[in-house]
Amino acid sequence: MTAKRKPKVIALSSGGGHWVQLLRLRPAFVDSDVTFVTVRPGYKADVGEGARFRVIPDANRSSKVRLAITAFRVFWLLLTERPDVVISTGAAPGYFAMRFGRMLGIRTIWVDSIANAEELSLSGQRAGKHASLWLTQWPHLAGESGPYYKGNVL
Amino acid sequence: MIFVTVGTDQPFDRLIRIVDEWSKQNQRTDVFAQIGKTATPPTHIAYSEFLEPREFTERFSSADLIIAHAGMGTILSALRFGKPILIFPRIAALGEQRNEHQMATARRLSSMGKVNVAFDDATLREMLQQLDTLKPKEAIGASASEELTNSIKKFIAQC
Numbered sequence: 001m002t003a004k005r006k007p008k009v010i011a012l013s014s015g016g017g018h019w020v021q022l023l024r025l026r027p028a029f030v031d032s033d034v035t036f037v038t039v040r041p042g043y044k045a046d047v048g049e050g051a052r053f054r055v056i057p058d059a060n061r062s063s064k065v066r067l068a069i070t071a072f073r074v075f076w077l078l079l080t081e082r083p084d085v086v087i088s089t090g091a092a093p094g095y096f097a098m099r100f101g102r103m104l105g106i107r108t109i110w111v112d113s114i115a116n117a118e119e120l121s122l123s124g125q126r127a128g129k130h131a132s133l134w135l136t137q138w139p140h141l142a143g144e145s146g147p148y149y150k151g152n153v154l
Numbered sequence: 155m156i157f158v159t160v161g162t163d164q165p166f167d168r169l170i171r172i173v174d175e176w177s178k179q180n181q182r183t184d185v186f187a188q189i190g191k192t193a194t195p196p197t198h199i200a201y202s203e204f205l206e207p208r209e210f211t212e213r214f215s216s217a218d219l220i221i222a223h224a225g226m227g228t229i230l231s232a233l234r235f236g237k238p239i240l241i242f243p244r245i246a247a248l249g250e251q252r253n254e255h256q257m258a259t260a261r262r263l264s265s266m267g268k269v270n271v272a273f274d275d276a277t278l279r280e281m282l283q284q285l286d287t288l289k290p291k292e293a294i295g296a297s298a299s300e301e302l303t304n305s306i307k308k309f310i311a312q313c
Contacts, residue, residue, distance in 0.1 A: 007313050016162055017226030024230065024298040028306035042207035084313040087306065107313055109306060115226045118258035133309050135302075138262070151301030153230065154268070154294050 007084040010077070012037040014058050014091045017115055019043060021089040024153040025111065032085075037077065039093065059092050071096045078104055088127070089113055095123050098130040109133040114152055116141070156285075157217035158187035161225040162204060165190035166250060169242050172275060173221060174198050176282045186213060219285060224256035229269060236293040240285070241271045242278050267291060 009032040013022040019038050023046055036047045039058035047053050056073045059066035074096040078086060086101045087109040088094025094110065101108040110131035112124045117138055120128065128134040128147050136142055137152035158173055160166035170189050174196035177185045185199040188210070195201060205213065214220070214231060222228040224243040232239035243260040244250035257273070264271045268291050272278035281288070297303060 007310050009310060017228075017230070020227040020230050021298075024296075025303055025306060027297050027300075028303040028310065031307065032310055040207065045208060045211075085310050107309075109309060111302075111306075113226065115224075115255055115259050117255065117262040121253070121255070133306075135305070137302075150305035151299035151303075153298040153302065154233070 006031060006033040008032070008081070009034045010037055010081060010083040010086045010097070011035070011088075012056075012074070012077075012086060012093055012097050013089045014093055015039050015043070018090045018094070018113060019046070021111070021113060021153045022087075023047070025087070025089075028087075035081065035083075037093075056093060061092075067092060071100075075100045078106060082106070085109060087111065090121075090127070091123060095127040098127040102130045102132075107132045110135065110147075111153075112136045112141075112147055114138070114154070120147065155213075155217050156182070156185045156219045156221060157213050158185065158189075158199070158221045159210075159214075159225075159228055160188060160190050160223050161228065162190070164251065165192035166223050166242075166244060167192055167194055168248070168250065168275070169221070169223060169278075170196050170199075170201075172242075172278050173282070176279065188213075219288065224260040224263075224269075224271075226259070229263065230294070233268060233291060233294040234296070236290045238288040238290045239269055240278075240281055240288060241269045243271065243273065 013019050035052040037054045041055050044053045057070055059070040078100050085107045086097045088097050089111045090113050098108045108131045110128045114137040134146035136147035139149045142149040178198040187199050187201040188205050189201045220232050220237050220239040224241050241260050243256035246254045260271045263269045272281050
């Protein structure tokens with residue numbers, strides 16, 4: 001990259017608590033060119049005018065077809081946007097972002113949800129292993145080779 | 155106004171039933187619930203299956219008290235806006251979610267003094283009788299801990 005270009009960041013999550021946690025990370029993006037990506041058009045109000053915002057379809061384990069559609073949309077998004085970094089707080093769309101990000105040589109950050117307080121979720125473990133930076137929000141869940149504890153969204 | 159919410163993923167009939175019964179017995183007309191898609195809607199309280207984010211925010215910010223499943227979106231919003239909140243975690247063993255993470259999260263956050271929790275039906279009924287005593291917990295700031303946002307910012311800057 002050239003010296004003056006801001007890093008291009010995609011901040012992506014599904015809805016509900018994952019989205020609220022992602023929004024709380026905003027001060028981390030002040031020096032970046034960030035695009036928020038989530039699953040409900042109504043969330044645009046949360047990022048305000050001027051911020052870049054895109055919507056992808058959500059999915060969970062209960063529908064393989066929808067999972068495949070979400071996976072494709074995340075892949076396409078990363079392929080066309082070519083961000084320097086993709087960061088996610090979960091869930092399924094974030095998992096795909098970690099997998100495809102790694103494939104495409106994009107640096108990835110997985111911030112495991114604070115809702116996983118006693119053990120990492122299965123998808124969190126899988127996603128985290130693909131991430132360049134793997135974080136948990138609970139000190140007792142940190143491990144020597146990740147996830148690392150660097151504070152929480154509170 | 156009391157705002158009850160179960161989130162968007164699945165209904166939570168046990169919570170809604172207990173609040174509905176309490177509200178009926180005490181002739182409360184100031185309860186509104188977001189209940190999800192359920193075959194057994196409440197008979198007394200006002201409700202909606204889902205709320206658009208804008209209406210959710212309106213209901214949330216005008217409420218005096220929040221009663222909710224242990225969803226992090228709701229908990230974080232209550233802490234952010236200094237609302238008293240009563241948490242009733244879903245139990246996976248009762249088919250209310252896939253794993254017991256709501257119980258785990260509620261236990262941890264409760265021991266950190268962040269939320270009021272009713273872990274079972276009887277406690278919820280008791281706490282409903284003394285809602286006036288519920289105080290908001292210490293409010294949190296507009297964003298995550300500086301340690302977390304700085305770590306991420308540093309990582310992004312390395313590219």
